Amino acid sequence: MNAADFVSSLPIAELATVLSPGSLILEDEELRPYECDGLTAYRQMPRAVALPETEEQVVAILKICHRHGVPVVARGAGTGLSGGATPAPGSLVLSLAKFSRILAIDPEARVARVQPGVRNLAISEAAAPYGLYYAPDPSSQLACTIGGNVAENSGGVHCLKYGLTVHNVLKLRVALCDGTVVEIGSEALDAPGYDVLALMIGSEGMLGIVLEATVRLMPKPVTAQVVMASFDDLVAAGQAVADIIAAGIIPAGLEMMDKPATHAVEAFLQAGYDLNAEAILLAESDGTPEEVDEEIAAICAVMEKAGARQLRVSHSEAERLKFWAGRKAAFPAVGRLSPDYLCMDGTIPRKHLAFVLARIAELSKQYGLACANVFHAGDGNLHPLIMFDANAPGELARALEFGARILELSVEVGGTITGEHGVGIEKIAQMCVQFSRAELETFQAIKTAFDAQGLLNPGKALPTPRRCSEYRLTGSAR
Amino acid sequence: MSDLAQEFAARIRTAETPLVIRAGGSKDFYGNPSTGERLDVSGHVGVLAYEPSELVITARAGTKLAEIEAVLAEKGQCLPFEPPRFSPATTLGGMVAAGLSGPRRVSAGSVRDHVLGVKLLDGQGRELSFGGQVMKNVAGFDVSRLLAGSLGTLGVLLEVSLKVMPRPATEASLRFELGQADALKRLAEWQRQPLPIAASCWCDGVLSIRLAGAHKAVEAACRKMGGEAFWADDFWQDLRDQRLPFFGASTLWRLSLPAAAPVIDLAGQWLIEWGGALRWLITEAPAQAVRAQAAALGGHATLFRGPETLKRQVGVFSPLSEPLMRLHQRLKAAFDPKGLFNPGRLYPEL
Numbered sequence: 056m057n058a059a060d061f062v063s064s065l066p067i068a069e070l071a072t073v074l075s076p077g078s079l080i081l082e083d084e085e086l087r088p089y090e091c092d093g094l095t096a097y098r099q100m101p102r103a104v105a106l107p108e109t110e111e112q113v114v115a116i117l118k119i120c121h122r123h124g125v126p127v128v129a130r131g132a133g134t135g136l137s138g139g140a141t142p143a144p145g146s147l148v149l150s151l152a153k154f155s156r157i158l159a160i161d162p163e164a165r166v167a168r169v170q171p172g173v174r175n176l177a178i179s180e181a182a183a184p185y186g187l188y189y190a191p192d193p194s195s196q197l198a199c200t201i202g203g204n205v206a207e208n209s210g211g212v213h214c215l216k217y218g219l220t221v222h223n224v225l226k227l228r229v230a231l232c233d234g235t236v237v238e239i240g241s242e243a244l245d246a247p248g249y250d251v252l253a254l255m256i257g258s259e260g261m262l263g264i265v266l267e268a269t270v271r272l273m274p275k276p277v278t279a280q281v282v283m284a285s286f287d288d289l290v291a292a293g294q295a296v297a298d299i300i301a302a303g304i305i306p307a308g309l310e311m312m313d314k315p316a317t318h319a320v321e322a323f324l325q326a327g328y329d330l331n332a333e334a335i336l337l338a339e340s341d342g343t344p345e346e347v348d349e350e351i352a353a354i355c356a357v358m359e360k361a362g363a364r365q366l367r368v369s370h371s372e373a374e375r376l377k378f379w380a381g382r383k384a385a386f387p388a389v390g391r392l393s394p395d396y397l398c399m400d401g402t403i404p405r406k407h408l409a410f411v412l413a414r415i416a417e418l419s420k421q422y423g424l425a426c427a428n429v430f431h432a433g434d435g436n437l438h439p440l441i442m443f444d445a446n447a448p449g450e451l452a453r454a455l456e457f458g459a460r461i462l463e464l465s466v467e468v469g470g471t472i473t474g475e476h477g478v479g480i481e482k483i484a485q486m487c488v489q490f491s492r493a494e495l496e497t498f499q500a501i502k503t504a505f506d507a508q509g510l511l512n513p514g515k516a517l518p519t520p521r522r523c524s525e526y527r528l529t530g531s532a533r
Numbered sequence: 534m535s536d537l538a539q540e541f542a543a544r545i546r547t548a549e550t551p552l553v554i555r556a557g558g559s560k561d562f563y564g565n566p567s568t569g570e571r572l573d574v575s576g577h578v579g580v581l582a583y584e585p586s587e588l589v590i591t592a593r594a595g596t597k598l599a600e601i602e603a604v605l606a607e608k609g610q611c612l613p614f615e616p617p618r619f620s621p622a623t624t625l626g627g628m629v630a631a632g633l634s635g636p637r638r639v640s641a642g643s644v645r646d647h648v649l650g651v652k653l654l655d656g657q658g659r660e661l662s663f664g665g666q667v668m669k670n671v672a673g674f675d676v677s678r679l680l681a682g683s684l685g686t687l688g689v690l691l692e693v694s695l696k697v698m699p700r701p702a703t704e705a706s707l708r709f710e711l712g713q714a715d716a717l718k719r720l721a722e723w724q725r726q727p728l729p730i731a732a733s734c735w736c737d738g739v740l741s742i743r744l745a746g747a748h749k750a751v752e753a754a755c756r757k758m759g760g761e762a763f764w765a766d767d768f769w770q771d772l773r774d775q776r777l778p779f780f781g782a783s784t785l786w787r788l789s790l791p792a793a794a795p796v797i798d799l800a801g802q803w804l805i806e807w808g809g810a811l812r813w814l815i816t817e818a819p820a821q822a823v824r825a826q827a828a829a830l831g832g833h834a835t836l837f838r839g840p841e842t843l844k845r846q847v848g849v850f851s852p853l854s855e856p857l858m859r860l861h862q863r864l865k866a867a868f869d870p871k872g873l874f875n876p877g878r879l880y881p882e883l
């Protein structure tokens with residue numbers, strides 16, 4: 056369906072009857088904060104924003120919108136980096152911000168049942184008194200919501216060992232586009248029928264609205280230590296990562312930063328990173344003190360052999376957090392260096408890391424834009440941060456082109472255009488590179504199975520065949 | 534190595550009757566009865582790519598699990614979810630289609646958790662690829678994982694990429710004489726602690742625990758937990774492949790429950806795995822009673838093995854809610870609009 060088809064009419068009066076006063080935003084000034092998510096390069100004002108408080112209200116809103124053919128864009132904290140929560144023209148934004156209650160923590164079953172607007176970190180905080188925590192830890196975990204995490208299948212620095220959102224959500228309560236509520240998954244370890252849970256996780260708000268999530272909690276590791284290693288070249292650092300894994304070690308976290316990234320971070324918060332290193336590796340071990348001792352020694356041995364020229368092991372919790380602080384603040388640190396930045400998100404087979412980074416350096420020269428790289432090295436998820444100034448004529452367009460080339464490069468080496476941030480509107484054109492026409496038709500058929508009218512988050516993730524033909528012809532991202 | 538994809542695609546495109554997909558036949562007993570012309574996919578074999586340091590293996594779906602596990606073992610790696618091998622003929626495709634995991638599932642995750650990518654033929658005979666050979670991939674809907682456990686009703690699997698893991702450095706097994714209620718209580722306590730418990734099995738008044746992990750961690754856990762150490766590799770393999778005498782029963786229920794579920798009031802013999810989350814039951818109790826108990830506790834009950842008449846009467850899998858069944862039907866139609874593949878094997882409606 057064409058976005059323009061939706062602009063018809065928003066049934067404001069009808070919506071107002073199901074919402075409490077003040078929960079339907081219509082004024083431009085108040086709508087402004089909803090015009091984009093973390094990808095600020097794309098903006099679109101919504102027609103209205105609804106802030107329901109109860110499941111009944113969500114169901115009623117969906118029924119009204121379904122009846123009138125009004126598109127609905129779910130929104131959590133708006134920290135998404137692919138434009139997933141950016142409003143469609145003429146759409147109603149459905150904010151889940153008021154669904155911020157933790158409904159139950161069951162230490163016996165090691166599960167938490169939470170509303171979709173609960174912040175990622177709030178779950179671990181609530182579970183802490185029982186010695187438990189929620190493992191996936193996106194760097195945005197202070198702000199981002201579990202509803203958004205489910206929609207994007209978010210990861211974090213610990214997902215090599217503990218998995219992504221899809222490995223840690225047991226059950227969802229979901230409202231379909233017509234307001235029908237279904238329960239998907241189960242508190243048991245599996246559920247009968249198709250794995251609709253896997254389909255819903257990472258579906259970018261296009262298949263249903265998450266009303267409740269039941270997540271798995273893990274016992275907090277007794278202790279954790281991190282090794283920080285410096286390398287003189289990226290190839291050696293990449294080889295160290297492969298060697299660690301080939302040695303049978305799965306670190307709790309395994310992250311790499313290149314020189315521009317460490318310099319950005321040091322300028323921001325003085326985490327003590329080696330500024331002469333071409334690459335820094337952070338490898339964490341967690342578990343019982345015995346386990347951690349054994350693993351840290353093994354990791355250090357592999358790193359040394361791979362040519363690390365400096366190794367530092369954290370000896371206190373404070374020091375461990377300090378080592379991590381730089382990595383976790385990499386995006387904002389780059390954000391301070393440059394007026395604007397684009398965060399890319401391809402995943403590549405690790406063996407191609409050196410090749411990909413060299414190509415990115417060439418592209419950086421070609422487009423005349425600086426680029427820092429942070430890398431979930433353990434699982435091959437690369438975040439090049441392209442720096443630009445949106446106020447300088449032509450720079451945004453150049454940055455977008457540069458980004459598109461990186462995505463194509465990821466596909467070319469056998470990887471994917473997005474590891475954890477989602478397709479949204481940002482990477483919709485590159486879906487045509489990664490998938491064939493028949494594969495895209497299958498995605499569309501799945502979408503139609505859930506949402507025949509295409510009302511939930513239209514214009515995201517799934518390119519139209521026409522768009523793909525144009526992209527293939529012109530090679531242009533937009 | 535042989536590539537039969539074109540041949541299968543031609544069969545699908547010209548099919549006038551439903552196709553029953555079969556590879557090693559090790560799971561013929563599993564699922565609802567399904568009839569149609571046989572599509573034998575066991576010849577589509579070969580490991581296509583294996584990079585130990587990438588933790589990924591890709592193979593054609595007809596490849597025997599035994600071959601894959603041997604290739605992994607050479608590099609000190611494994612399929613940590615320990616899929617059951619009901620016979621030496623068990624294949625990779627059958628493993629994914631059935632979606633069954635073994636003893637270590639509780640600590641290492643399931644088949645579905647380890648599926649990274651698939652290539653399949655849909656109901657129009659089109660070759661489609663989803664996911665890939667990388668561990669993190671959110672481009673498009675997660676079709677690869679949707680196929681795990683779909684019992685061949687959505688398409689013919691051609692290739693699968695799996696995440697693999699290093700074999701644990703050390704393993705040890707402990708035994709405790711405990712009644713069912715005490716065993717469940719003990720398991721719940723242990724699982725709240727960061728102990729390297731890889732698997733558990735309670736049967737006949739004996740709780741067996743398998744520890745796996747770093748050498749020092751396993752040692753420390755042995756000291757802390759007590760019990761009687763036993764050499765048990767055979768035991769865990771027999772549990773995995775269901776060769777223990779318990780599994781000889783002709784009618785066997787599989788109850789998947791929240792781990793913290795209490796002792797269930799149904800007469801019969803029990804074997805409990807996954808820290809309480811998987812309970813096998815041999816019982817005379819009617820299906821309705823078994824299903825009602827499982828549902829009341831937030832789980833579901835599968836008639837894992839049973840006579841065909843009983844399967845037809847009560848269905849192998851717990852019924853789905855009406856809106857969820859409608860979604861299933863529409864998903865089935867999205868992949869297989871003519872209803873060619875394994876009709877009825879998962880649910881009569883599919």
Ligand SMILES: Cc1cc2nc3c(=O)[nH]c(=O)nc-3n(C[C@H](O)[C@H](O)[C@H](O)COP(=O)(O)OP(=O)(O)OC[C@H]3O[C@@H](n4cnc5c(N)ncnc54)[C@H](O)[C@@H]3O)c2cc1C
Nearest residue numbers: 131132133134135139194200202203204206209210260265
């Ligand atoms: C500084 C920074 C660091 C980040 N680090 C990471 C990281 O380490 N790992 C990572 O994976 N991501 C990271 N992100 C990206 C982002 O935080 C995640 O994608 C997050 O999951 C988005 O959550 P949100 O609540 O902000 O969702 P939004 O941005 O509000 O929405 C994201 C998508 O979810 C949908 N949605 C939201 N709520 C619901 C619901 N209840 N039901 C259905 N659909 C819904 C929206 O429609 C949209 O498509 C980072 C972002 C920033 C700004």
